[in-house]
């Protein structure tokens with residue numbers, strides 16, 4: 001199960017006595033089990049902050065976040081996270097990166113390595129199990145990061161612009177791979193992105209956010225049938241609508 | 253086999269020519285320009301002195317051991333003993349202290365001022381206290397090397413821990429690595445290892461210098477450094493040079509072994525990094 005509930009969450013970053021940023025202003029939302037939700041919004045609207053609060057790395061000043069009815073207080077293996085920056089441990093080989101989570105839960109190295117093969121196969125990097133991160137391309141690094149997050153069998157996968165640093169071609173391939181993984185593993189995915197294209201291709205539900213203070217502006221259900229066509233007329237209409245709405249937000 | 257050796261040699265030909273020319277130059281200057289064995293012993297003088305020294309025996313009297321060994325070997329054993337006592341204790345204390353200071357902000361604030369006051373005192377200034385506290389034995393020389401080596405190790409470990417990238421710590425937390433102990437063991441320590449290794453190399457250099465000085469100043473009655481002073485009194489300048497060269501080669505050798513081990517084994521994940 002992976003049902004996320006965000007209730008009246010506010011988060012203010014205080015720099016000194018007079019200056020502070022209200023990054024999230026009274027946000028409430030719900031994500032259903034096995035749903036794929038994309039967060040889109042102008043830069044600095046608090047997308048990363050919200051994701052970090054759900055992961056437990058940050059805590060809200062007001063409000064609560066629940067996973068399957070249990071309040072989230074700290075990071076836990078039930079929520080995997082893929083960061084925007086490359087976050088693989090450079091001192092560990094690909095396979096050792098993937099088994100990091102299972103090892104922390106006390107699983108024997110041999111069993112964990114056997115299990116890791118499954119996830120490496122899922123992201124198509126079995127031949128690279130002994131490579132170190134410096135030997136991988138950007139896209140391969142993010143694939144390993146996804147495999148590493150999945151190895152903990154999380155019910156929710158949090159992804160903060162995971163493909164932001166990749167070229168368009170690699171991005172498209174990884175989006176497709178992610179959808180395949182999502183279908184196979186039956187998990188909930190919360191996915192932050194700058195790209196409306198990406199959101200329209202991936203999401204069941206798109207959460208549009210507005211900047212300073214960060215609020216939810218609109219939640220759009222994407223009813224396009226899967227597998228999706230990137231350039232179908234319906235997708236174009238939807239993309240157009242979201243872009244206009246975002247433009248208004250940025251001009252404010 | 254011989255062919256391979258030859259290939260190896262020819263690939264290093266520039267280096268070999270460089271060393272050979274330096275030796276020839278030294279020999280020519282010593283024999284034809286300086287013409288005084290006391291001011292500058294020639295290469296052949298030094299080689300002969302070395303050969304002669306090798307045939308002399310001395311007694312190694314460590315604890316209950318009592319062996320008859322070449323005098324050079326005895327000096328070497330004493331010096332390495334001093335060195336390793338100092339360096340190992342500096343590692344045993346410096347790395348944990350640096351780790352704790354780097355990880356816990358409050359402990360850093362408590363310890364840092366003390367370290368900043370003690371650190372600028374040159375290690376050799378501790379010689380009188382080393383002798384009074386510990387006496388004239390290998391531990392006193394080891395103590396001085398410890399003083400010289402411990403600060404570079406603390407500071408580099410500290411810096412390494414301070415510059416652990418936040419994203420690695422957060423990635424580890426999300427993967428279920430939550431206690432300070434686990435985070436230090438599995439994230440901060442490996443991430444800081446390059447910096448710690450650099451600190452150890454600096455510490456070995458400083459320790460090596462302290463070793464010679466400590467032995468010269470009479471903290472020990474044995475060792476390579478002590479023998480330099482001893483032969484200077486006896487005006488055996490060729491032997492002084494023999495001991496100097498041995499110190500140089502030994503320092504080089506230890507550094508190489510360490511670098512081979514650390515770069516080749518511990519830090520092979522850093523091959524992509526340019527330094």
Ligand SMILES: Nc1ncnc2c1ncn2[C@@H]1O[C@H](COP(=O)(O)OP(=O)(O)OP(=O)(O)O)[C@@H](O)[C@H]1O
Pocket residue numbers: 013014021022023042043044045046047048049050
């Ligand atoms: N640790 C922090 N300290 C102070 N201010 C912060 C901190 N983290 C975020 N902020 C502020 O909170 C606001 C929201 O930041 P956040 O990183 O969540 O934005 P974002 O939506 O992820 O932006 P982007 O799309 O550019 O990544 C910004 O104005 C930022 O300056």
Ligand SMILES: [Mg+2]
Pocket residue numbers: 047048049160
């Ligand atoms: Mg962000």
